[in-house]
Amino acid sequence: MSQNDEDCLGPLLRMYDEYVDTYRLSDGALPRLMQLKRAHTGFVVKNAAAIADGEGFDPLERECALAAALLHDTGRYEQLKLYNTFRDADSIDHAVFSHQIVKSKGWLAAVGASRPESVLAAILYHNRRDLPDGLDRVTLAAAQAVRDADKLDIFRVLQAEIATVDWRKDSRAFWNLATDKPPSAEVVACIEARSPVDYQAIKSLSDFVMIQVGWMISGLYYRTSRRLCAERGHLAFRRDFLHRLSDDPAVDRVCDLAESVLSEGVSPK
Ligand SMILES: [Fe+2]
Numbered sequence: 001m002s003q004n005d006e007d008c009l010g011p012l013l014r015m016y017d018e019y020v021d022t023y024r025l026s027d028g029a030l031p032r033l034m035q036l037k038r039a040h041t042g043f044v045v046k047n048a049a050a051i052a053d054g055e056g057f058d059p060l061e062r063e064c065a066l067a068a069a070l071l072h073d074t075g076r077y078e079q080l081k082l083y084n085t086f087r088d089a090d091s092i093d094h095a096v097f098s099h100q101i102v103k104s105k106g107w108l109a110a111v112g113a114s115r116p117e118s119v120l121a122a123i124l125y126h127n128r129r130d131l132p133d134g135l136d137r138v139t140l141a142a143a144q145a146v147r148d149a150d151k152l153d154i155f156r157v158l159q160a161e162i163a164t165v166d167w168r169k170d171s172r173a174f175w176n177l178a179t180d181k182p183p184s185a186e187v188v189a190c191i192e193a194r195s196p197v198d199y200q201a202i203k204s205l206s207d208f209v210m211i212q213v214g215w216m217i218s219g220l221y222y223r224t225s226r227r228l229c230a231e232r233g234h235l236a237f238r239r240d241f242l243h244r245l246s247d248d249p250a251v252d253r254v255c256d257l258a259e260s261v262l263s264e265g266v267s268p269k
Pocket of ligand 1: 073150
């Protein structure tokens with residue numbers, strides 16, 4: 001982030017962290033899962049700044065993208081406290097919850113944000129399958145930047161988890177998903193057709209990882225996001241990991257498709 005980002009985000013960042021501080025335990029530490037969310041948020045802001053740089057965002061687009069990146073997961077702390085899970089299906093839509101909390105706290109008005117409604121919309125839409133039609137230029141830039149920045153960090157998070165979890169010994173270590181199954185035909189067909197995969201179709205860890213490869217094919221909106229993804233080796237990591245899970249030929253087929261998209265900077269549909 002640049003000094004300008006600090007100027008625009010500084011007061012918002014302090015309000016956000018004061019809010020996060022209310023979730024600290026009596027010894028001053030945040031619960032571990034909340035710490036991970038706070039760290040994720042920091043990386044999403046950095047990714048959004050890199051996207052804004054790479055795409056030549058104007059100052060208004062940049063301000064909205066960075067503010068939305070900082071605030072996009074605000075509801076995660078209260079979600080965990082109330083429901084003890086990050087699974088939206090078992091609790092609450094965390095984007096709706098984040099939007100509601102940010103709005104009710106009045107942070108954006110307090111810092112004199114230029115376009116609070118764009119930031120709020122980008123928060124609300126960050127986990128939707130599709131963005132609504134008709135968004136204005138600034139809202140669209142903020143929303144797409146946050147969605148890409150979030151995915152880029154989810155790539156990092158999965159790699160960190162794989163590095164620390166003994167997934168071979170514990171066949172259900174990842175979200176209770178089987179680690180010894182090939183990707184399902186349904187998931188592969190959706191990815192190859194560049195259509196969104198229904199999360200109900202995830203039956204194995206292979207499916208889960210393949211869906212992330214699917215994001216590289218049709219889920220990263222900006223060329224800069226695809227470049228960052230390629231530079232960070234996220235596809236190579238997944239290809240290697242998928243080979244360890246399964247010898248299904250669909251793995252290389254889908255990974256080859258992702259490689260061509262990432263290397264050519266082809267726009268997703
Ligand atoms: Fe989120």
